[in-house]
Amino acid sequence: MKPDNNDIDLKAGALLRRFYGYSSFRDGQLDIIRNAMSRRDTLVLMPTGGGKSICYQIPALLNDGCCIVISPLISLMKDQVTALNANGIPAAAINSSNVEQVNADTMLQASRGRIKLLYMSPERLILEMEHRNFCNWVSLFAIDEAHCISQWGHDFRPEYTALNRIKASYPGIPVMALTATADKITRDDIATQLCLKNPYIHLASFDRPNISLKVLANPGKAKRINTITRMIDRYPDDSGIVYCLSRKGAETINAELAIRGYRSTVYHAGLSSKERDEAQERFINGDVQVVCATVAFGMGIDKSNIRWVVHNNMPRNMESYYQEIGRAGRDGMKAETLLFYSFADIATLQSFIEKSGQPALNTEKLTRMKEYCEATVCRRRVLLSYFNEEYDHDCGNCDVCLDPPVRFDGTRIVQMALSAMSRTNEMIGLTMLIDILRGSARAELIERGYDRIKTYGVGRDLSFSEWNAYLSQMLQLGIIEIAYTESNHLKITPYGRSILKGERTVMLAKFFFDKASSSKKRKS
Numbered sequence: 001m002k003p004d005n006n007d008i009d010l011k012a013g014a015l016l017r018r019f020y021g022y023s024s025f026r027d028g029q030l031d032i033i034r035n036a037m038s039r040r041d042t043l044v045l046m047p048t049g050g051g052k053s054i055c056y057q058i059p060a061l062l063n064d065g066c067c068i069v070i071s072p073l074i075s076l077m078k079d080q081v082t083a084l085n086a087n088g089i090p091a092a093a094i095n096s097s098n099v100e101q102v103n104a105d106t107m108l109q110a111s112r113g114r115i116k117l118l119y120m121s122p123e124r125l126i127l128e129m130e131h132r133n134f135c136n137w138v139s140l141f142a143i144d145e146a147h148c149i150s151q152w153g154h155d156f157r158p159e160y161t162a163l164n165r166i167k168a169s170y171p172g173i174p175v176m177a178l179t180a181t182a183d184k185i186t187r188d189d190i191a192t193q194l195c196l197k198n199p200y201i202h203l204a205s206f207d208r209p210n211i212s213l214k215v216l217a218n219p220g221k222a223k224r225i226n227t228i229t230r231m232i233d234r235y236p237d238d239s240g241i242v243y244c245l246s247r248k249g250a251e252t253i254n255a256e257l258a259i260r261g262y263r264s265t266v267y268h269a270g271l272s273s274k275e276r277d278e279a280q281e282r283f284i285n286g287d288v289q290v291v292c293a294t295v296a297f298g299m300g301i302d303k304s305n306i307r308w309v310v311h312n313n314m315p316r317n318m319e320s321y322y323q324e325i326g327r328a329g330r331d332g333m334k335a336e337t338l339l340f341y342s343f344a345d346i347a348t349l350q351s352f353i354e355k356s357g358q359p360a361l362n363t364e365k366l367t368r369m370k371e372y373c374e375a376t377v378c379r380r381r382v383l384l385s386y387f388n389e390e391y392d393h394d395c396g397n398c399d400v401c402l403d404p405p406v407r408f409d410g411t412r413i414v415q416m417a418l419s420a421m422s423r424t425n426e427m428i429g430l431t432m433l434i435d436i437l438r439g440s441a442r443a444e445l446i447e448r449g450y451d452r453i454k455t456y457g458v459g460r461d462l463s464f465s466e467w468n469a470y471l472s473q474m475l476q477l478g479i480i481e482i483a484y485t486e487s488n489h490l491k492i493t494p495y496g497r498s499i500l501k502g503e504r505t506v507m508l509a510k511f512f513f514d515k516a517s518s519s520k521k522r523k524s
C-alpha cells in the first residue's frame, strides 16, 4: 500500500520539531522524505550546508528497522553519531577504531531495531554483507558523499565502487545517495554506478549567495601575505582556510603567518595521520585561526564559523574550487573568498595533468578554471553556468559586479608584445618578454642580444605587474598561447597574427594597481 503523504507530512513535521527543534522543512526536504517513504531510490544533490542529513534521518525515524549510512571518514561518522545521540536519537557507528566485540554488539542491537541509524564505511558494509543478511531489518541505505563512487568526481574513492552490490543483493531496500557535487557528469555517474532504479532526483540550487567571490591575478609574495593577514584581522573571532597547490606552499604561508604572530597550522598529505588529526582538531576547536592546507584538507569539516577561504593558487578545476570555497559560511552568514592565480600556477597544474590518466578532460577542466579566473562578467554567473544552473542576473556579491573592469583599446599594447615575441622567434617565456619590453639590462637578456631588437624597451611606461596582467588577458583572449612542451615559451596564435598585422583591434580591461594592499602593514 502506498503511504499517505498527509500522514507522513504530519509525522515528519513532528519529528523535526521534537528531535531537531526546527519548525519547518527547507525546500526539497519533505519531497525527499516522502519519496524515501514510498521506497523509491533517491538522489539528493544539495550544496554543503543545505540540510542533507535530515533527508535520510527522518525516514530512518519514521520507518521500522534501521537505516545504514555509508560514510567515507570515521571522523564524520563520529560527529554525526554524537549529534544524533545528543538529540536523543539512537545512532551508532561500527568501524575499525572500535573493539570488534563492540562492533558485533552494535550490529546485534541494530538488527533488533534498537538503533535507528547505523554508520559504517563502504569497506565495512561489503564485509558485513558477506556474512549477514540485511533483508529483514534494514529500512534504507543512505550513501553520504556519494560522489566518491565516481571517477569523474573530485574525490574518487575506490572502496566506494563496491557499493554497486547493494542493489544487486537487496533490490527491495531503497537507496538514497547524497552529495554536494554539482557537476552533471558526476551526478549521472552516481546513479549509474549505484544501479539506482528510476530514482527520484532532487537537484537544489548550488548557489551560495552569502559567499562573496573575488579573484586577484599575479600578486607578489608580500601582497599575498598582507591580503591574507588583513582577512584574518577582519574576523578576529572566526577562522579561515588558505589552500595551496603544494605542501611546500602551505608550509611557507604557515611560517609567514606564524612569524607575524597569527595562530596558524598546516595540513597536508606529507604529515603523519596523527599530525593531521591534531591539526584538524586544533582548527575545529578554535585553538588555531587559520589552517594552511593542500586539497587533502576539508572533507567532512563541519565548522560553521569558517568566515573566509583564500586560494593561494588556482585550483585544478571548478569542482574543487566550488567544494573548497563551500566550506566557508555554512551557517548562512556572510563569508569571503579570494583566489590568487598566476602563470606559474597554470604551468604547475599543466604538469600535473600530463601525469594524470585523463589529460584531455583535465586540460579542458583547467581551461574552464582559467576562464573563471579571467572572467570580466559576474563570476557567480560563470560558476553556476559551469554547473549547468540557470542564473540570469548579476550577483552583486563578486569582484566583477562590485568593481566592473574599465575597458580600453589595447591594440597598441598587444602589438608591442607580439612584435617582441616575433622578433625573438617566439623562443622566450613570460618574464623574458616583459624584461625585453621594459628594457631590462639583466645579463641573460644582454647575452642573447635581445637589447638590440627594435622592441627593446618600448613598453617601459608600464610596470611589470601591468604587463603581467595584460599578457594574462592576451592568453585568455586567445592572442597568445603557452607551449608547455617547449619550456613554457609563448607563441602567437593566428588570431594574434591578425592583430599584429593591424587587421584587427582588441579591447583590454584596465589594470589598476591596488595601492592600499601593497603598503606593508604589519599586525601590531
Ligand code: ADP
Pocket (backbone or CB within 6 Å): 022, 023, 024, 025, 026, 029, 046, 047, 048, 049, 050, 051, 052, 053, 054
Ligand atoms: P549538509 O549535510 O547538506 O552539508 P547538514 O545536514 O549538516 O547539511 O545541515 C546543515 C545545517 O542546516 C545543520 O546545522 C542542520 O541542523 C540545519 N538544518 C537542516 N535542515 C533544517 C531545517 N529544516 N531548518 C533549519 N535548519 C536546518
Ligand code: ZN
Pocket (backbone or CB within 6 Å): 377, 378, 379, 380, 381, 394, 395, 396, 397, 398, 399, 400, 401
Ligand atoms: Zn557577480
